[in-house]
Amino acid sequence: MDDLIADFVAECRDMLEALGGEIVAWEAQPDDRARLDNIFRFVHTVKGNCGFFDFPRLEALSHAAEDALADVRAGRRQPDGALVSAVLAIIDRIAEMIAAIEAGEEMPAGDDSALIDALAPGAEGHATPVAATVADAQGKATSAPRTIRLSVELLDRVMSTVSDMVLARNELARRLRESETEVIVDGAFERLSAIIAEMRDAITRTRMQRIENLFVALPRMVRDLSGELGKQVLVDIEGGDVELDREMIEMIRDPLTHIIRNAVDHGIETPAERLKAGKREIGLLCVSARQSGNQILIDIQDDGRGIDGKKLVEKAIANGVIDKAAAAQLSPREQLALIFEAGLSTAKAVTAISGRGVGMDVVRSNVERIGGIVEVDSRPGEGTRMTLRVPLTLTIIPALTVSIGNQHFAIPRSAIEEIVRANGESVTLEHLGGAGVATIRGRRVPEVSLAEILGLESHVEDADRRLIVLRPAGGDVYALSVDRIHDHEELVVKPAAPAVMATGLYAGTTLADDGSPILLFDPAGLAEVGGVKLEAQERAARIAQGPANTGPRIVQVLLFHGLDGARRALRLAVVDRIEEVPISAVRTTAGQLRVQVGDAILPLAGAEGAELGGEKLRVFRLSDGVHEIGYAFREVVDFATIDNDVIHADRPGEVSGVSLINGEPAELVDAHWLFANHVGSSAHAAQPLVCRLPADDPWMQNMLRPIVEAAGYVVVGEDSEATADLVIASQGEQVGEAASAIFLRSEPEPAGKKDGSIYRYDRAGLLMALKSAGRGK
Amino acid sequence: VNELLLVVTIAGERVALPAAAVESVVELDTLIPVPRAAPHVAGLSALRSRVLTVIDCMRSLDLGVTDCSQGIREAAVVELDGHHYALIVDQVEDVVEALSAPAPLRAAMGAGWERASLGMVETETGPLLLVDVAAILAGGAEAKAA
Numbered sequence: 001m002d003d004l005i006a007d008f009v010a011e012c013r014d015m016l017e018a019l020g021g022e023i024v025a026w027e028a029q030p031d032d033r034a035r036l037d038n039i040f041r042f043v044h045t046v047k048g049n050c051g052f053f054d055f056p057r058l059e060a061l062s063h064a065a066e067d068a069l070a071d072v073r074a075g076r077r078q079p080d081g082a083l084v085s086a087v088l089a090i091i092d093r094i095a096e097m098i099a100a101i102e103a104g105e106e107m108p109a110g111d112d113s114a115l116i117d118a119l120a121p122g123a124e125g126h127a128t129p130v131a132a133t134v135a136d137a138q139g140k141a142t143s144a145p146r147t148i149r150l151s152v153e154l155l156d157r158v159m160s161t162v163s164d165m166v167l168a169r170n171e172l173a174r175r176l177r178e179s180e181t182e183v184i185v186d187g188a189f190e191r192l193s194a195i196i197a198e199m200r201d202a203i204t205r206t207r208m209q210r211i212e213n214l215f216v217a218l219p220r221m222v223r224d225l226s227g228e229l230g231k232q233v234l235v236d237i238e239g240g241d242v243e244l245d246r247e248m249i250e251m252i253r254d255p256l257t258h259i260i261r262n263a264v265d266h267g268i269e270t271p272a273e274r275l276k277a278g279k280r281e282i283g284l285l286c287v288s289a290r291q292s293g294n295q296i297l298i299d300i301q302d303d304g305r306g307i308d309g310k311k312l313v314e315k316a317i318a319n320g321v322i323d324k325a326a327a328a329q330l331s332p333r334e335q336l337a338l339i340f341e342a343g344l345s346t347a348k349a350v351t352a353i354s355g356r357g358v359g360m361d362v363v364r365s366n367v368e369r370i371g372g373i374v375e376v377d378s379r380p381g382e383g384t385r386m387t388l389r390v391p392l393t394l395t396i397i398p399a400l401t402v403s404i405g406n407q408h409f410a411i412p413r414s415a416i417e418e419i420v421r422a423n424g425e426s427v428t429l430e431h432l433g434g435a436g437v438a439t440i441r442g443r444r445v446p447e448v449s450l451a452e453i454l455g456l457e458s459h460v461e462d463a464d465r466r467l468i469v470l471r472p473a474g475g476d477v478y479a480l481s482v483d484r485i486h487d488h489e490e491l492v493v494k495p496a497a498p499a500v501m502a503t504g505l506y507a508g509t510t511l512a513d514d515g516s517p518i519l520l521f522d523p524a525g526l527a528e529v530g531g532v533k534l535e536a537q538e539r540a541a542r543i544a545q546g547p548a549n550t551g552p553r554i555v556q557v558l559l560f561h562g563l564d565g566a567r568r569a570l571r572l573a574v575v576d577r578i579e580e581v582p583i584s585a586v587r588t589t590a591g592q593l594r595v596q597v598g599d600a601i602l603p604l605a606g607a608e609g610a611e612l613g614g615e616k617l618r619v620f621r622l623s624d625g626v627h628e629i630g631y632a633f634r635e636v637v638d639f640a641t642i643d644n645d646v647i648h649a650d651r652p653g654e655v656s657g658v659s660l661i662n663g664e665p666a667e668l669v670d671a672h673w674l675f676a677n678h679v680g681s682s683a684h685a686a687q688p689l690v691c692r693l694p695a696d697d698p699w700m701q702n703m704l705r706p707i708v709e710a711a712g713y714v715v716v717g718e719d720s721e722a723t724a725d726l727v728i729a730s731q732g733e734q735v736g737e738a739a740s741a742i743f744l745r746s747e748p749e750p751a752g753k754k755d756g757s758i759y760r761y762d763r764a765g766l767l768m769a770l771k772s773a774g775r776g777k
Numbered sequence: 778v779n780e781l782l783l784v785v786t787i788a789g790e791r792v793a794l795p796a797a798a799v800e801s802v803v804e805l806d807t808l809i810p811v812p813r814a815a816p817h818v819a820g821l822s823a824l825r826s827r828v829l830t831v832i833d834c835m836r837s838l839d840l841g842v843t844d845c846s847q848g849i850r851e852a853a854v855v856e857l858d859g860h861h862y863a864l865i866v867d868q869v870e871d872v873v874e875a876l877s878a879p880a881p882l883r884a885a886m887g888a889g890w891e892r893a894s895l896g897m898v899e900t901e902t903g904p905l906l907l908v909d910v911a912a913i914l915a916g917g918a919e920a921k922a923a
Contacts, residue, residue: 160827453812453813494828495860496828496830497818497830497862499815499818500814511828516823517809519821529813
């Protein structure tokens with residue numbers, strides 16, 4: 001009897017798990033017959049089993065739900081919000097009871113009649129707001145696959161036996177090659193080989209699970225939470241087919257749940273607050289998983305109120321987490337990272353949802369325990385993104401094996417961009433001040449030698465080496481030179497011992513097909529130990545706690561001649577790309593020189609007071625990650641590194657100092673000053689700009705409005721109470737009070753004297769005017 | 778029942794390891810070095826389908842370096858926190874019964890031994906130093922300096 005009950009409980013639990021997403025999807029689409037059938041099947045199964053086991057309360061509940069759903073199936077009743085809530089409540093009660101049965105406890109006390117009454121047509125259920133899912137679960141099998149339960153230990157044992165079998169096969173293969181065998185023996189061995197390979201494949205899969213198993217419960221959770229809090233949240237789930245080790249999935253379940261609770265509770269505002277802030281009533285929560293290099297990235301992004309870094313800092317100072325002097329040094333990103341410190345919670349009051357005494361510090365320590373990282377990015381008013389990065393250890397990864405001397409290593413293939421010969425065509429390898437620079441088809445990438453990083457001897461000449469261009473997760477490319485490249489292999493990676501991981505170079509160990517151990521590199525770790533600066537990756541101090549850095553960081557600069565002929569240098573990292581524009585794209589608007597590049601208008605530096613001769617102008621496009629500015633120049637001289645002392649300028653200005661670069665003095669351009677002066681304090685418009693357009697003008701509404709909205713304005717009509725930052729009107733019309741106005745004329749050439757009007761199809765002129773009106777604020 | 782001890786020689790000295798901590802005794806032939814790892818990590822080796830992290834006990838105790846370049850080395854396999862290690866010793870002798878609980882040794886030992894000592898135990902073949910496996914895995918002065 002006990003066995004039968006255990007089977008019943010296991011079956012119910014499996015069905016409940018699978019139902020989690022179905023119910024919410026059904027709620028969003030009550031006429032979805034397939035989902036209705038699934039839910040019906042569940043209560044039906046429970047009812048059938050209860051009669052057998054004598055659980056009268058379970059039976060009454062499931063019976064009532066089955067009756068109501070049967071009516072819906074037969075078309076006698078239309079499903080509505082009240083019915084869905086009532087069915088949900090019953091399913092929850094059933095889940096509680098099943099949990100109690102499983103634990104061998106008494107049934108939770110309580111009366112079920114209220115729940116059953118709520119099912120009656122027209123009954124007053126507590127109305128709960130609708131949360132819909134747009135998960136890509138459409139094609140999902142509607143019936144749960146047949147499953148059995150196995151302990152992970154047993155799986156591990158099977159897996160290790162299969163690995164031994166592979167090694168034994170390889171040994172046998174060697175012996176067979178050495179001895180004379182009959183063809184018939186070879187044939188039989190080939191077949192055995194293929195079967196073993198297939199078996200290994202299948203067994204390895206058993207440890208892997210689609211992350212969907214973790215995601216499937218989220219819509220339901222968010223629905224319940226948002227209902228409790230009176231919020232409306234739309235959940236968007238992506239990447240459910242990413243595979244992860246099943247143990248890893250269990251480890252990230254709690255951190256993920258906590259982050260989502262936080263997002264709904266603290267992040268997303270109430271519908272009223274959202275409308276006031278000019279957002280849609282329904283908050284959007286995106287959960288996505290993807291594989292990047294040897295990591296799985298899970299993003300949880302909301303469009304809520306965001307995190308106020310300054311408030312966090314104040315709180316951290318008040319709680320003694322950090323002292324004032326240290327607080328002043330924090331970058332915006334580090335300010336946000338304070339949220340992971342113990343004893344900091346941004347909510348004003350502790351709520352039942354996320355204030356359970358478990359903070360983000362616990363989330364972080366849980367994630368770090370499995371070798372992961374959790375990062376936060378947020379803009380006040382716009383939303384928050386939390387990123388969980390968890391390693392791929394214990395998973396199968398495709399890798400490339402390379403060697404230095406006699407030793408083989410593996411590099412995850414996902415990080416490899418390309419492989420070239422050091423002396424190949426369009427590849428040159430140079431050493432500048434000890435630092436390697438490889439030029440591959442005109443692209444300069446830093447080069448490091450694997451032999452040097454590892455301190456191994458290599459008897460291969462520089463020119464005969466292979467260069468592997470690597471792009472670590474979230475980082476910039478660099479080239480790694482190795483002696484030889486061998487093979488592509490699929491490797492089962494296991495975590496290495498702490499003493500090995502402490503080097504910061506390795507992601508794990510694995511066994512090659514011949515049974516010998518191979519170390520798998522962590523491309524980001526290699527770059528760090530090798531002294532390569534990964535510009536795109538801003539690592540907070542505590543994440544980079546790895547091994548002490550080797551030697552001073554190398555500053556790469558771009559050496560060029562400015563329009564005035566001066567020899568200048570710019571840090572390579574701030575230069576996004578080089579553009580060539582016609583001279584006519586440069587204009588003075590809103591008190592500063594600007595250049596139009598494609599569809600963007602950028603402030604232009606480096607051209608003040610210079611003669612703009614010729615027809616074309618070459619411009620560096622500089623980026624600080626958020627804003628861009630252009631910098632005019634005459635010609636690029638070379639890439640270089642700063643290895644001499646820098647003589648700093650007395651006053652802050654465009655040039656921060658001067659240094660000897662490649663034997664001649666060059667002025668160092670201060671990118672920070674450029675951005676500070678050309679982008680300025682108006683960079684962060686806290687409130688969206690408001691633009692008033694005549695509501696009755698079809699041309700304005702149909703043709704102009706999209707352009708204005710694309711430029712970041714909220715468009716209102718004349719009847720709106722809002723104060724407009726900008727008014728657009730036809731030439732000659734009167735406008736009310738506004739910070740600035742744009743007048744449009746319908747003829748290409750101004751009719752009379754210059755009145756500042758713009759031809760309505762002068763797109764560039766319009767964009768420029770929109771941009772400068774925004775600056776004025 | 779008294780605790781069982783595995784008697785091994787490290788740097789010419791007979792010492793005891795708690796037999797319960799030792800999974801098996803193996804003979805290592807291939808050794809794959811781990812560049813940049815702490816000096817007492819002699820390398821990696823494979824035992825069936827498991828990767829073993831090979832620890833040079835002599836180096837870990839700051840008593841010199843075991844020459845791993847030639848031939849087969851005897852090693853004791855232990856597990857700590859889910860990782861398997863092979864401890865290279867000069868020789869594995871025997872399993873004996875401990876006749877006493879470990880008692881503190883009051884005479885001064887070498888620094889390396891001092892760090893890894895769990896005390897002295899009596900056996901039928903005389904007193905032996907009981908060695909702490911975790912301390913050996915953690916490595917010696919060089920590992921800490923690194």
